[in-house]
Amino acid sequence: MGEDRPLRADAARNRGRILEAATRxxxxxxxxxxxxxxxxxxxxxxxxxYRHFPTKQVLVVAVLAxxxxxxxxxxxxxxxxxxxxxxxxxxxxxxxxxxxEDAAGNLAMKAAARSLGADVHEAxxxxxxxxxxxxxxxxxxxxxTVRPDLGIEDCYLFFITVPVDQPPAMRDRWFELMIxxxxxxxVSRSTAP
Amino acid sequence: MGEDRPLRADAARNRGRILEAATRxxxxxxxxxxxxxxxxxxxxxxxxxYRHFPTKQVLVVAVLAxxxxxxxxxxxxxxxxxxxxxxxxxxxxxxxxxxxEDAAGNLAMKAAARSLGADVHEAxxxxxxxxxxxxxxxxxxxxxTVRPDLGIEDCYLFFITVPVDQPPAMRDRWFELMIxxxxxxxVSRSTAP
DNA sequence: TCATATGATGAACCATGATTCAGGTTATGG
DNA sequence: CCATAACCTGAATCATGGTTCATCATATGA
Numbered sequence: 127m128g129e130d131r132p133l134r135a136d137a138a139r140n141r142g143r144i145l146e147a148a149t150r151x152x153x154x155x156x157x158x159x160x161x162x163x164x165x166x167x168x169x170x171x172x173x174x175x176y177r178h179f180p181t182k183q184v185l186v187v188a189v190l191a192x193x194x195x196x197x198x199x200x201x202x203x204x205x206x207x208x209x210x211x212x213x214x215x216x217x218x219x220x221x222x223x224x225x226x227e228d229a230a231g232n233l234a235m236k237a238a239a240r241s242l243g244a245d246v247h248e249a250x251x252x253x254x255x256x257x258x259x260x261x262x263x264x265x266x267x268x269x270x271t272v273r274p275d276l277g278i279e280d281c282y283l284f285f286i287t288v289p290v291d292q293p294p295a296m297r298d299r300w301f302e303l304m305i306x307x308x309x310x311x312x313v314s315r316s317t318a319p
Numbered sequence: 320m321g322e323d324r325p326l327r328a329d330a331a332r333n334r335g336r337i338l339e340a341a342t343r344x345x346x347x348x349x350x351x352x353x354x355x356x357x358x359x360x361x362x363x364x365x366x367x368x369y370r371h372f373p374t375k376q377v378l379v380v381a382v383l384a385x386x387x388x389x390x391x392x393x394x395x396x397x398x399x400x401x402x403x404x405x406x407x408x409x410x411x412x413x414x415x416x417x418x419x420e421d422a423a424g425n426l427a428m429k430a431a432a433r434s435l436g437a438d439v440h441e442a443x444x445x446x447x448x449x450x451x452x453x454x455x456x457x458x459x460x461x462x463x464t465v466r467p468d469l470g471i472e473d474c475y476l477f478f479i480t481v482p483v484d485q486p487p488a489m490r491d492r493w494f495e496l497m498i499x500x501x502x503x504x505x506v507s508r509s510t511a512p
Numbered sequence: 513t514c515a516t517a518t519g520a521t522g523a524a525c526c527a528t529g530a531t532t533c534a535g536g537t538t539a540t541g542g
Numbered sequence: 543c544c545a546t547a548a549c550c551t552g553a554a555t556c557a558t559g560g561t562t563c564a565t566c567a568t569a570t571g572a
Contacts, residue, residue: 134569137519160559171521173562182560240433241484273499283493287480291434300476306466307500327539327548353529364551369531513572520567530556537550542543 141178143168149189149234156233157186186234191251193234198251200224201258205265214265215272219305221262222284226301229288236290272308280308334371336361342382342427349426350379379427384444386427391444393417394451401458408464411455412498415477419494422481429483435475465501473501 133141147168151159161182165172179185204217229239259281266272289300326334340361344352354375358365372378397410422428452474459465482493 131518134518136569140520158559161561162559172560173521174519176561177519279489279492280496283482283485283489283496286482286485287493289476289479292476292479296472296476299472300480303473303476303497303500303503305500306503307496307498310496310499310503329539330549333550351529354531355529365530366532366551367549370549375530514570515572516568516570518567518569521563521565523563525560525562527560528558530558532555533551533553535551537548538546539548540544540546542545 137178140168140170140174144170144175144178144185145188148185149192152186152189152234153193153232157237161185189234190238193228193232193238194251194255197225197228198255198258201255201262205258205261208262208265214262214269215309218262218266218272222305223301225285226288226297229285230290230297239286239288239290270312272312273310274312276308284308330371333361333363333367337363337368337371337378338381341378342385345379345382345427346386346425350430382427383431386421386425386431387444387448390418390421391448391451394448394455398451398454398458401455407455407458407462408502411459411465414455415498416494418478419481419490422478423483423490432479432481432483435479463505465505466503467505469501477501 132138144164148164151164151167155163161172161175164185165175168175175185179188201221204221208214208217229235256278259278263272263276263278263281267274267276284304287304289297292300325331337357341357344357344360348356354365354368357378358368361368368378372381394414397414401407401410422432449471452471456465456469456471456474460467460469477497480497482490485493
């Protein structure tokens with residue numbers, strides 16, 4: 127089924143350049159950047175883009191996979207630090223901040239945040255990310271510093287609702303409220319009316 | 320400067336139809352609905368749309384003003400009920416729910432939520448809304464059921480971050496977390512680590 | 513070195529959608 | 543009942559951007 131025939135040298139080089147250019151352009155200008163712009167950045171003709179990626183969507187998904195991969199690595203690193211004795215709530219919060227900043231500064235992620243539910247990430251990549259986030263959540267719950275009913279869905283909710291095009295001060299405020307909501311009731315219900 | 324020359328009968332009728340059609344179409348299909356679609360719905364030719372509204376943006380803004388007006392009325396009604404003795408937190412929460420549902424179900428509001436910061440609402444309409452929300456906030460703060468540092472910005476933040484295209488269950492969950500964040504620390508800091 | 517499969521090119525094609533305008537209608541005041 | 547200013551119509555114009563394909567170039571194995 128698959129063709130493993132090794133790419134011709136120039137083709138391999140172009141493929142790499144295209145992916146780099148696409149990443150650069152999509153992160154900086156968003157998924158709505160014209161294919162022409164990506165082609166120019168890569169130093170090839172549009173036709174070449176289509177030889178390597180049948181549609182624009184495929185290219186965008188490829189770029190997103192890279193971006194999500196980076197976030198997943200950050201989550202894993204945080205979880206590792208917790209295992210090594212770091213404060214779970216501190217690591218959890220720090221990771222959340224990274225997610226927020228990424229969603230706001232990386233136009234690729236910003237778009238992804240808006241359309242999650244679409245077939246954005248491969249099952250494989252996704253499950254790796256979920257595993258890492260689960261480690262973070264479980265550690266924080268064991269520590270008793272977040273609501274015991276938090277789940278992966280809440281993490282997605284966090285990502286999805288980052289106020290991406292608000293000024294930094296506004297985002298910081300949102301972060302505070304959101305984290306407060308994640309912690310609320312962690313120890314007691316004393317704030318209920 | 321302004322021209323008060325009364326519109327010709329047919330022109331007035333068309334203007335009305337156009338506004339109705341635009342409201343219907345934009346609320347149902349979003350601001351990206353083609354002008355053609357609005358014209359057809361209104362039973363006029365595109366040219367007529369442009370006679371009454373110089374650009375699409377003007378038409379969209381007009382529709383948004385209507386929508387915001389409706390929300391403002393809801394806020395005022397809630398504030399009135401509080402003045403009449405109703406629970407502030409209950410009214411506040413109920414109003415928040417209305418906002419959420421509107422943002423999710425009305426594609427015009429959904430788009431507005433995404434681009435707030437743009438010149439969406441007239442200063443006049445806006446201040447009326449802010450006045451109503453301030454009444455709600457003040458009452459809830461006086462009651463001691465929300466964080467004492469909540470402000471108008473937080474209300475915008477709420478509106479802006481509604482997870483508009485998630486399934487209802489997800490939105491409800493978000494609502495719970497968000498309201499928890501709004502209340503957190505209202506009475507005590509007992510939930511701090 | 514050569515044949516040729518693989519790869520590259522970019523103008524052309526197609527679709528969508530905002531906006532315009534030349535020409536045909538009609539409400540309305542006199 | 544007219545004259546005519548206001549209106550309306552909708553095909554045409556522009557602009558954007560994804561995708562294709564006939565044509566040309568070259569990497570590579572024999």
